[in-house]
Amino acid sequence: MVLLAEAPASVAALLPRAVQSVDWLAVAPPTLLALAALAVLVADLFLPVERKQLLGAVTLGGIVLSGLSLLPLHGGHRSTFCLTTGSHTCSYEADRFTLVIQLLVLGGALLTALLSHDAVRDERLPAGEYWFLLLSSAAGAALLPAARDLATLVVALEVASLPAFALVGLRRGDRRSAEAALKFFLSSVTATAVTLLGVSFVYAATGTLHLTDIAHSLGDTDPRLAVLARTGVVLTLVGFAFKTAAVPFHFWVPEAYVGAPLPVAGYLSVVGKAVGFTGIALVTVVAFPSYANVWGPALAVLAAVTMTAGNAAALRQRPDRRHGAVRLLAWSSVGQAGYLLVPLAAAGYAREPGRAVGSTVAYALMYAAVNLGAFAVAALVARTSPAQRLADYRGLFARRPAAALCLAFFLLCLAGLPPGVIGLFAKVTVFSAAVDAGLGWLAVVMAVNVVVSLYYYLQWTALLFRPADEGAAAAPEVPARLGAAIGLAAVAGVVLSGAPQLVLRFASGALL
Numbered sequence: 001m002v003l004l005a006e007a008p009a010s011v012a013a014l015l016p017r018a019v020q021s022v023d024w025l026a027v028a029p030p031t032l033l034a035l036a037a038l039a040v041l042v043a044d045l046f047l048p049v050e051r052k053q054l055l056g057a058v059t060l061g062g063i064v065l066s067g068l069s070l071l072p073l074h075g076g077h078r079s080t081f082c083l084t085t086g087s088h089t090c091s092y093e094a095d096r097f098t099l100v101i102q103l104l105v106l107g108g109a110l111l112t113a114l115l116s117h118d119a120v121r122d123e124r125l126p127a128g129e130y131w132f133l134l135l136s137s138a139a140g141a142a143l144l145p146a147a148r149d150l151a152t153l154v155v156a157l158e159v160a161s162l163p164a165f166a167l168v169g170l171r172r173g174d175r176r177s178a179e180a181a182l183k184f185f186l187s188s189v190t191a192t193a194v195t196l197l198g199v200s201f202v203y204a205a206t207g208t209l210h211l212t213d214i215a216h217s218l219g220d221t222d223p224r225l226a227v228l229a230r231t232g233v234v235l236t237l238v239g240f241a242f243k244t245a246a247v248p249f250h251f252w253v254p255e256a257y258v259g260a261p262l263p264v265a266g267y268l269s270v271v272g273k274a275v276g277f278t279g280i281a282l283v284t285v286v287a288f289p290s291y292a293n294v295w296g297p298a299l300a301v302l303a304a305v306t307m308t309a310g311n312a313a314a315l316r317q318r319p320d321r322r323h324g325a326v327r328l329l330a331w332s333s334v335g336q337a338g339y340l341l342v343p344l345a346a347a348g349y350a351r352e353p354g355r356a357v358g359s360t361v362a363y364a365l366m367y368a369a370v371n372l373g374a375f376a377v378a379a380l381v382a383r384t385s386p387a388q389r390l391a392d393y394r395g396l397f398a399r400r401p402a403a404a405l406c407l408a409f410f411l412l413c414l415a416g417l418p419p420g421v422i423g424l425f426a427k428v429t430v431f432s433a434a435v436d437a438g439l440g441w442l443a444v445v446m447a448v449n450v451v452v453s454l455y456y457y458l459q460w461t462a463l464l465f466r467p468a469d470e471g472a473a474a475a476p477e478v479p480a481r482l483g484a485a486i487g488l489a490a491v492a493g494v495v496l497s498g499a500p501q502l503v504l505r506f507a508s509g510a511l512l
Helices: 002-006 009-014 028-046 054-068 096-122 127-146 150-168 175-206 211-219 223-243 253-259 262-287 289-315 324-346 353-381 401-415 421-436 440-465 480-498 501-508
Strands: 078-084 088-094
Touching: 028 054, 028 096, 028 127, 054 096, 054 127, 088 096, 088 127, 088 150, 096 127, 096 262, 096 353, 096 480, 127 150, 127 262, 150 175, 150 223, 150 262, 175 211, 175 223, 175 253, 211 262, 211 289, 223 262, 223 289, 253 262, 253 324, 262 289, 262 324, 262 353, 289 324, 289 440, 324 353, 324 421, 324 440, 353 401, 353 421, 353 480, 353 501, 401 421, 401 440, 401 480, 421 440, 421 480, 421 501
Parallel strands: none
Antiparallel strands: 078 088
């Protein structure tokens, strides 16, 4: 500080000046989640065992408050943590894109919290640790879409990921849960190390970590640094591709989903993917537009391979296999990740890449509601059929008609068939993005995969309405919060199917 004070005025003028004021309204969503996590952690120290359920109420309150804090941000563009060096560069921006993704994250966290209330009690999970880890992961996921420099992006990615490892392995004494958490952790750490190597290459080539500054610098990169920059671009995408469960970074998915409590598996399938595709969208469209010839083809190939591998593995799930229902949802989520990557790949070829990103956001909003709804019904069936075989769903309509109808609707949305109009609309939107970008071959691959996926979605749907086997499990009791989660997901799917254009209009405002 003394040296800076004694520096000549001309030198001091060249140093970046940090704007010390913080826009607390802009950072309210992740901050409120973090404060709720701390409140849960402290309260857990003093609450007796019989009152631990209050921690779930605190978690729900924190998520709802964080969601309400989005209302003042609607229609505005706020930024904070900025440097002024002739140009205004910020590390945190609360724009329309940030708002839409944070809404998706908070909605997913809310449904997960509703699903988790009875799971924490029935599986005797440590309540304080569970709710603290869930809120901490959601805080990192809410921070990531607002990040506008690579350092903040990586930190947000790790804040969202590290608690997720612990959540997967929170079933104490369960060997499968511990093994799944270890595989998830080791593979994620490897992907993060590769990403950090890529970030260092990008920084060496550009001299900055801010996304917009990187975009300007990469356009005028010294030819001698072109290979370094190109390598950095590819390596930086690895960590985010891992979070989306893109092939070949998908091998952790079935083990993690089976080993984790069902609400955690649902959370990973929705919020984890939101983190992944948001990071990919930011680093490609905002930071690396001049290298679209590198990441565009790479993402197109990833999308094609991912949807094909996911659907092929889902076809192999047998009705009598233990945890077959969860495994099918796991491989289905891999296939859906391929569809989510299609518009991001198209952004590398499109004249207006922001519109392609809007297609991914629209698809993600649909997927989040119906996929968490499917996990909610799976959690209901697991109360009487913990083996979670597909055969356990035979005759569900006769035992629980409302739950069966909701699951059928969710599966039809994922398949893109009526009455799940929102699923069909989302797939058409993604398909159009590929065609408009000139990726006809990718559109054909997607069309073939959509047809293939109809088999296992319709097969599961048909089981719900067949006569139950002799000795089938009794109708599962529907706890209030679990029923609320199923109902909220179903209402969201029905409303969006009635007015699917609302999704695209809402998502189109999230252009980068």
